[in-house]
Amino acid sequence: MSKANKAADFLQNMRDEPPALTPPPVEVKPREVKAKPVPTRSGLKHIGGYLDRETVEKVAILRARLGLDNSELIKLAIDDLHRKQMAKRAFGDA
Numbered sequence: 001m002s003k004a005n006k007a008a009d010f011l012q013n014m015r016d017e018p019p020a021l022t023p024p025p026v027e028v029k030p031r032e033v034k035a036k037p038v039p040t041r042s043g044l045k046h047i048g049g050y051l052d053r054e055t056v057e058k059v060a061i062l063r064a065r066l067g068l069d070n071s072e073l074i075k076l077a078i079d080d081l082h083r084k085q086m087a088k089r090a091f092g093d094a
Helices: 003-015 053-066 070-090
Strands: none
Touching: 053 070
């Protein structure tokens, strides 16, 4: 093969369109999403309050540490306070 043929082949290859490269198909599996229970507020009563910054920070820390939302955290605190008050009454301290 001569140099002229090699050069001509090279130039011809440069002009030709390269074959279209198609990536192999990627199989996408849908992620399993656990359905969260739909929160319902029917039959519940909202209780709110205005708190200072220090108390808000305490609430945020407790929420993070205990993995609870505001409603669960308030319920836990009320249940604990109620239990303590009932124990005081039982022993005549209140």
